[in-house]
Amino acid sequence: MSALLTVTDLHSHYGKSQALFGVSLAVDAGQVVALLGRNGMGKTTTIRNICRMMRATSGEISFDGQVINAMPSHRAARLGMGLVPEGRRCFAPLSVHENLTAAARPGAWDYAKVVALFPRLGERRDQRADTLSGGEQQMLAIGRALMTNPRLLILDEATEGLAPVIRQEIWAAIRALKAEGLAILLVDKSLREVLGIASHAVILERGSTVWQGAASAVDTGLANRYLGV
Template sequence: MMLRVEKLAAAYGASQALSGVTFQVGAGEVVTLLGRNGMGKTTTIRAIMGLLPSQGGRVTGGAIGFDGTPLPPLPAHRIARLGLGLVPEGRQVFPTLSVEENLIATARPGRWNLEAAYALFPRLRERRRNLGRNLSGGEQQMLAIGRALMTNPRLLILDEATEGLAPLIRAEIWAVLGRLKAEGQSILLIDKNLSAVLKLADRHVIIERGRSVWEGPSAALAAAPEIREQYLHV
C-alpha cells in the first residue's frame, strides 16, 4: 500500500480530535473520507500532510506511513517532496500571484507542466495573467488542482473537492478526477457529493467522532442505506 494510516490520534490543545483512524490507499486507487462536518476528516488530512502544528494541533498516537517512510514528525515541506500533493479546503491560491505564477510556484519536474495543466483546464490558459484573487471560485479550484498536479504527486489529496461550486463547474471537476483515475493517479478525496464519489471511488472510509467506523467499496455503501443514514444523513 502507498499510504497507511493506523490508529491515528490527534489533538488540538486538550481537545482530542482523532482517536483511532485507520485506512490505506494503494497505487492507482481512489479512496474517499466521508462523514458529517466536524468528525475529523480535515484533521486527518492535516495530520498526513504535516500541517497540524501550524493549526495548533499535534499527532498524539498511531502511525502514518508513505511507501514505508513514517510521516510524523517530518515537516510539511519534506512530506510534500515525498510525492503528496494537496488541494486544501478553501483552495488557498496565492492571491497576489498570477495564475501562471501560482502554477509554477511549487512545481517539480515531471509529466505535469504548464502545457499539461492548461490542456486539463483550458480556462486557466485564458486567465493565465489574472491574479488569483480575481478568479471565480470555480477557477480558483481549477487552479488549486492544477497547482497540486504541477508538484507531480504520486498521491493527490483533495479536501472538499467541489464544495460551493456551481453545477457546471462541479461536473467539470468530476470529469477531470475521472480522467486522472483512468490514467492511474492515486487519489484521497473528501467530498459531500455522495452520488459522484460512489461513481468515482474504489473504496470509502467513514469517520465518526474521530474514528474510522466503516470501510468498503462503492457497491457495498450504495447497498447499505442504514449506514448512509446513520453516519452521512443521506
C-alpha cells in the same frame, strides 16, 4: 497494488481537546479512496495529520513504507503528496501562470498539461488569482497541486460551493486523473459522484474509523446512519 499511504490507529489533539480517536485507512498506488463522514467528524483533521500540518498524539502514518510521523510538512510534500486544501488558498496577488509555476517540480505534469486538463486556466494565464471565479480558483488549486507531480493527490471538498456546471467540470477532471492511475484521497459531500469514482470508502464518526470497504457497498443504511443523507 501496493500500499502507498497507510494510517494506523491515529490519535490527535487540538491543544487539550482530542479530535481523533483511532483513524485507520490505506490508499494503494493508483487507487481512489473516499474519506466520508458528517461535518466535524475528523476528515480535515485526518488530512492535516497526513500532510504533517498537525502532530499525531499516537498511531502511525507511513508513505511508501516510510514512517512520516515526525516529518515536517515540506518534506512530506516532497515525498509525493499533493494537497488541494478546503478553501482553495491560491496565492492571491500572483497570476494563474505564476501560481502554477511557483509550485512546479520535475515530472509529467507541467503547465501545458494542466492547461489541457483545465482550458480555462490557459485563457486566464496572466490574470491575478484573486480576480478568478470560485470555480476557476478551484481549478487553479488542483492544477497547482498537480504541478508538484504528486504520487498521491488529496482533495478536501474540491466541489464545495461551486455552481453545478463547474462541479461537473471538476468531477470530469478527477475521473481523468483516475484514468491516468493517480492515487487520490477524496473528501466531498457529493456522495453520488464520490462513490461513482472511488473504489474504496472509509467512514469517520466522532474521530474514529467506524467502517471501511468497497465504495459500492455504501448503501442507504450506511448513508443514513453515518452520513446524514
